[in-house]
Amino acid sequence: MTADQLRDKYLRFFESKGHAVISGASLIPENDPTVLFTTAGMHPLVPYLLGEPHPAGRRLTDVQKCVRTGDIEAVGDASHLTFFEMLGNWSLGDYFKREAIEWSYEFLTSKDCLGFDPSRISVTVFAGDDGVPRDEESIAIWRGLGIPPERIHALPREDNWWGPAGQTGPCGPDTEMFIDTLKPACGTDCRPGCHCGKYLEIWNDVFMQYNKTADGRYEPLRQVNVDTGMGVERTISMLQERPSVFETELFAPLMAAIDSLAGPPVAAEVACRARRIVADHLRTATFILGDPRGGVKPGNLGANYVLRRLIRRAVRYAKLLGIGSGFARVLAEVVIDNYRHVYPELEEKRAFILAELVAEEERFEKTLSAGQREFDKVAAALRQHGQTQLSGRTAFKLYDTYGFPLEMTEELAAEQGLAVDRAGYEAAFSKHQELSRQNDATFKGGLADHGEATTRLHTATHLLQKALQIVLGDHVQQKGSNITPERLRFDFTHGEKMTPGQLAEVERIVNEQIQRNLPVTMETMTIEEARAGGAMALFTAKYGEQVKVYSAGDFSKEVCGGPHAASTGELGRFRIQKEESSSAGVRRIKAVLESRALGTPSC
Numbered sequence: 001m002t003a004d005q006l007r008d009k010y011l012r013f014f015e016s017k018g019h020a021v022i023s024g025a026s027l028i029p030e031n032d033p034t035v036l037f038t039t040a041g042m043h044p045l046v047p048y049l050l051g052e053p054h055p056a057g058r059r060l061t062d063v064q065k066c067v068r069t070g071d072i073e074a075v076g077d078a079s080h081l082t083f084f085e086m087l088g089n090w091s092l093g094d095y096f097k098r099e100a101i102e103w104s105y106e107f108l109t110s111k112d113c114l115g116f117d118p119s120r121i122s123v124t125v126f127a128g129d130d131g132v133p134r135d136e137e138s139i140a141i142w143r144g145l146g147i148p149p150e151r152i153h154a155l156p157r158e159d160n161w162w163g164p165a166g167q168t169g170p171c172g173p174d175t176e177m178f179i180d181t182l183k184p185a186c187g188t189d190c191r192p193g194c195h196c197g198k199y200l201e202i203w204n205d206v207f208m209q210y211n212k213t214a215d216g217r218y219e220p221l222r223q224v225n226v227d228t229g230m231g232v233e234r235t236i237s238m239l240q241e242r243p244s245v246f247e248t249e250l251f252a253p254l255m256a257a258i259d260s261l262a263g264p265p266v267a268a269e270v271a272c273r274a275r276r277i278v279a280d281h282l283r284t285a286t287f288i289l290g291d292p293r294g295g296v297k298p299g300n301l302g303a304n305y306v307l308r309r310l311i312r313r314a315v316r317y318a319k320l321l322g323i324g325s326g327f328a329r330v331l332a333e334v335v336i337d338n339y340r341h342v343y344p345e346l347e348e349k350r351a352f353i354l355a356e357l358v359a360e361e362e363r364f365e366k367t368l369s370a371g372q373r374e375f376d377k378v379a380a381a382l383r384q385h386g387q388t389q390l391s392g393r394t395a396f397k398l399y400d401t402y403g404f405p406l407e408m409t410e411e412l413a414a415e416q417g418l419a420v421d422r423a424g425y426e427a428a429f430s431k432h433q434e435l436s437r438q439n440d441a442t443f444k445g446g447l448a449d450h451g452e453a454t455t456r457l458h459t460a461t462h463l464l465q466k467a468l469q470i471v472l473g474d475h476v477q478q479k480g481s482n483i484t485p486e487r488l489r490f491d492f493t494h495g496e497k498m499t500p501g502q503l504a505e506v507e508r509i510v511n512e513q514i515q516r517n518l519p520v521t522m523e524t525m526t527i528e529e530a531r532a533g534g535a536m537a538l539f540t541a542k543y544g545e546q547v548k549v550y551s552a553g554d555f556s557k558e559v560c561g562g563p564h565a566a567s568t569g570e571l572g573r574f575r576i577q578k579e580e581s582s583s584a585g586v587r588r589i590k591a592v593l594e595s596r597a598l599g600t601p602s603c
């Protein structure tokens with residue numbers, strides 16, 4: 001059975017049981033600040049689980065795209081994925097345990113449906129704890145269907161409780177169904193839920209009876225609901241008896257493309273894991289970028305950061321396979337071609353997806369080798385001194401200067417038998433934010449918002465100041481800066497109105513630096529060292545105080561709290577809107593960055 005047939009069979013089956021087929025929601029949750037991505041089918045349905053009437057009725061069925069990166073380290077085994085499709089059937093205050101379990105069993109075992117041998121099915125139920133009793137009702141229903149007691153396992157909350165999706169919301173006990181792969185057991189206590197891979201979870205029926213409140217209490221919901229979830233990728237890999245999800249038609253073309261790009265063979269275990277990671281992460285990145293709701297691009301915060309981390313991790317593992325630059329775009333094309341008949345949004349957003357992947361891969365390439373050299377240097381020094389821990393400061397520098405996600409540094413460190421001081425990293429991170437805030441205050445109003453638009457404009461301000469000094473002379477000094485997500489405003493000392501020729505020249509110089517795509521790097525040093533090194537220092541720091549110096553390639557060097565774009569190529573086109581007097585001897589420029597031309601990837 002193919003994935004296309006499975007989706008169709010599932011929806012038709014539940015339609016025949018009175019469910020309305022609804023479309024899956026966006027991967028980027030709407031109006032839900034508690035989660036970065038849709039991690040389960042329940043997200044878009046939370047208001048209805050809480051009692052609001054759904055326009056399609058009380059029985060629904062759907063296929064929901066999900067992203068879960070909590071288990072990212074596990075990707076590389078036979079079944080873990082950061083993106084997957086989940087089939088679901090829903091009761092909103094309608095049927096409950098009996099129907100849910102009986103229909104699950106029918107769909108799993110009926111010859112017209114999945115046709116699994118009933119003797120290969122085992123299940124788990126909630127064992128109960130304070131306040132919530134053991135789920136005797138589900139046990140009785142499973143027994144009634146012929147599942148013998150030795151294949152019904154009662155497990156604690158960490159195994160058999162689902163939700164809420166964020167911090168608060170609907171949740172409840174669940175019953176999970178497993179297919180025995182018939183591999184030998186890993187030990188005497190091997191059972192469903194064991195991670196050895198003998199039992200593969202195929203479906204989860206959640207009985208949402210509780211609402212978790214902000215103060216951590218579980219209060220009964222106004223209505224009891226059913227939320228079930230069956231992963232498409234895992235299910236077809238079991239139906240097709242493939243050793244892993246990566247051998248199904250959902251991945252086969254992608255794996256073939258990876259293999260055709262790979263260099264000379266590397267050790268089998270390394271290759272096996274690396275190619276799966278590359279495939280998984282780029283598939284997920286393609287779906288995130290291709291989401292119809294949009295709004296997520298590689299960046300340093302929230303969902304943008306998750307996306308960046310996925311792409312950068314894929315780049316790193318691709319290198320292990322000897323895959324050269326420019327591969328992300330090639331693989332994304334394969335993903336789009338393989339899925340566009342199911343998710344037409346991927347085709348609609350093809351140009352955007354490819355352009356973003358090209359840009360992020362290039363940005364990362366720029367800093368990767370410099371960062372890797374820095375890492376190797378530090379790791380060698382630590383080993384020489386018999387130390388086993390990489391400092392938080394170094395991890396932060398790798399993040400801030402070279403764009404290494406912390407998790408990536410941790411992985412690199414682990415490969416060398418080193419740990420990373422996470423607490424030290426967090427401390428360095430907070431200190432950096434504090435420094436940025438202080439600096440913003442110095443800029444009177446400063447960067448009110450650390451969004452990406454303001455970050456890019458901030459970097460543009462550095463280029464502008466340097467360009468003004470080149471065109472007008474060294475007397476140009478910053479008098480004030482104010483940045484909103486729309487524009488920058490820069491006040492500087494200069495005695496007269498600038499001529500159109502001077503303005504055009506300043507614009508040209510800034511755009512030239514953007515075209516050169518200079519890396520923006522940061523170093524920490526004392527204010528004296530900064531001044532001695534030729535950095536522009538705009539605010540008064542105490543003697544000996546540590547400051548951050550940001551450089552845009554060889555073009556500009558400035559004491560500043562950040563944050564900045566990773567490279568000037570991210571900025572787009574710089575345009576001066578206005579030049580006017582601000583006060584005696586001080587001029588004011590307002591300028592904008594126009595979005596980059598998209599869809600012109602270099603082949």
Ligand code: SER
Pocket residue numbers: 039040041042088162204205206227228229230
């Ligand atoms: N919400 C449950 C899960 O994700 C069932 O859909 O497993």
